[in-house]
Amino acid sequence: MARLIFPEAFDQVRELQRLIRVKHVADAGASVLIPILTEKGINLDTDLNNMTDAAANDKAAKKFERESENHVQSRNLKFDVVMGHTRKEVQFLKAFYKPNVSTLGDWGVPVDNGNRIKYPPQFTERVKIVRAIKAKHDSYAGATSPLAPFLTEQSINLNTDADNTTIAEQKEVLHLDTDRDAEEQTQFRIGLTEVVITNLHFIADYLMKLYKGKEKKLGEWGFMIDDSPRAPKLQKVTVLPAETKTTTGITLGGTLTNTGTVSIKVYKGKTATGEFVTVAPNGKLGMIKGFSVITVVNTSTLDKATFTVLVSR
Numbered sequence: 001m002a003r004l005i006f007p008e009a010f011d012q013v014r015e016l017q018r019l020i021r022v023k024h025v026a027d028a029g030a031s032v033l034i035p036i037l038t039e040k041g042i043n044l045d046t047d048l049n050n051m052t053d054a055a056a057n058d059k060a061a062k063k064f065e066r067e068s069e070n071h072v073q074s075r076n077l078k079f080d081v082v083m084g085h086t087r088k089e090v091q092f093l094k095a096f097y098k099p100n101v102s103t104l105g106d107w108g109v110p111v112d113n114g115n116r117i118k119y120p121p122q123f124t125e126r127v128k129i130v131r132a133i134k135a136k137h138d139s140y141a142g143a144t145s146p147l148a149p150f151l152t153e154q155s156i157n158l159n160t161d162a163d164n165t166t167i168a169e170q171k172e173v174l175h176l177d178t179d180r181d182a183e184e185q186t187q188f189r190i191g192l193t194e195v196v197i198t199n200l201h202f203i204a205d206y207l208m209k210l211y212k213g214k215e216k217k218l219g220e221w222g223f224m225i226d227d228s229p230r231a232p233k234l235q236k237v238t239v240l241p242a243e244t245k246t247t248t249g250i251t252l253g254g255t256l257t258n259t260g261t262v263s264i265k266v267y268k269g270k271t272a273t274g275e276f277v278t279v280a281p282n283g284k285l286g287m288i289k290g291f292s293v294i295t296v297v298n299t300s301t302l303d304k305a306t307f308t309v310l311v312s313r
């Protein structure tokens with residue numbers, strides 16, 4: 001059974017609209033689209049102009065997304081070391097207070113009922129733990145803090161960690177600011193493309209019925225038609241922090257969607273080598289020729305990444 005794979009990624013939607021207009025103009029008075037365009041009041045020139053304006057918004061959004069990702073990397077460069085020290089400090093204190101592990105709560109460390117340390121995933125919440133440990137350590141007179149011998153032995157300076165945490169917080173503010181800028185540009189793009197996408201669906205439905213039994217002819221208009229025995233399925237993939245994962249059997253014409261909170265790098269093939277495309281959270285990437293097998297890298301060392309993609313198996 002022939003199935004139409006409708007694009008979701010902006011670049012693919014824009015290219016589809018362009019190809020439809022090119023063929024419609026070339027066919028002139030013989031274009032089979034004339035009835036549906038007239039019935040629905042669709043103006044392909046207006047849609048083309050809207051997509052051109054939307055492309056400017058999309059370009060700006062991607063620029064802000066790249067800047068946001070750079071701020072995240074700069075933040076992590078400082079804070080990953082601090083968090084590494086914090087984990088070591090907590091493990092030392094846990095052993096020090098054992099079996100009264102709940103005493104760690106006095107140091108701002110979250111402990112569940114099973115005496116397990118529960119680090120929150122949010123950057124701001126982890127910063128609170130770092131700050132609380134230093135405040136508790138500083139509350140002791142002289143070198144009476146139970147943490148003091150460990151810090152000396154491990155050459156950990158809490159003042160340095162505090163300074164690096166402040167720098168990381170500044171990068172987090174910049175990350176959030178550029179994230180908001182990217183989201184604003186994305187909303188502008190969506191506003192311009194909503195009607196265009198609706199029109200493309202009208203055209204797709206019309207052509208599917210017009211060419212029933214000969215659906216491959218939709219390829220002449222730029223549509224992707226899948227005729228594999230099994231319908232493609234949306235697969236959710238999870239990539240652990242700083243790890244990679246390869247996905248095969250991807251349906252060309254489909255879309256990869258970053259459903260997580262961190263950016264991912266997408267490589268063609270089974271290895272994370274060569275050129276890659278960075279997909280920000282909530283971003284989409286069209287699975288065009290060459291993307292039947294992809295390898296995805298999680299750029300975060302703290303949080304897992306998730307994405308969805310159509311696969312045919």
